[in-house]
Amino acid sequence: MDAQSKRDFKNSLFGEFARIGKAMASDRRLEIIDLLAQAERSVEELATETSQSVANTSQHLKVLRQAHLVETRRDGTFIRYRLADERVTRLWLMLREVGETRLAEVGRLVDTYLVDRGKLQGIDARELKRRLKDGNTVLLDVRPTVEYQAGHIAGARSIPIGELAGRLKELPKDKTIIAYCRGSYCVFADEAAALLSSRGFQAYRLDGGFPDWKIAGGAVTQTLRVENYGGKLHA
Incomplete structure (x- = not known):
């Protein structure tokens, strides 16, 4: 593999990994992931839980689906969302742990609220x-x-x-x-x-x-x- 091929490979590879980071780079999407770690839900249920409109919630779910972090199933006339697998839960818990360790603001928010x-x-x-x-x-x-x-x-x-x-x-x-x-x-x-x-x-x-x-x-x-x-x- 020549130098340019190596560079193209790394650019493409890390670009794919960055899709995960981009999908999670939203407070509302992280809250959705946190809720789906408990149980699957419809878009209407998620909208209510996160105090958003159904339209906005649908857009966030679309981003998470495109990154393959959530999956869907049909339940009658409803579409229900769930995390793709336990590795997504692990990723969220690890992100939370790093935030608790590295961001003093997290501790201050907990102490305040x-x-x-x-x-x-x-x-x-x-x-x-x-x-x-x-x-x-x-x-x-x-x-x-x-x-x-x-x-x-x-x-x-x-x-x-x-x-x-x-x-x-x-x-x-x-x-x-x-x-x-x-x-x-x-x-x-x-x-x-x-x-x-x-x-x-x-x-x-x-x-x-x-x-x-x-x-x-x-x-x-x-x-x-x-x-x-x-x-x-x-x-």
């Missing part, structure tokens, strides 16, 4: 595994039901955060309650732990969320099964 987090007791995944073995812990998934059904930490119970206040009688006060949600910047688990603590429960929030647990190799359970491209959801 998640001011109550410092009052809550958090536990990491290793501690959670230890506590689940002792039989004195209830693990609570406070994400929306559809996300729980798409996949959850093995042994977790589902009580979405919006229903928790009305379902406290379902939880034992003689056991420790550990709440988890979507990830480090989701406040559902914070709200759950604060509510439970105020009602006399011994409650903690899990540092990280379901995608972190899954990618780390933790045991998971899926209530709904998604078949291959073009398949359907099954209970």
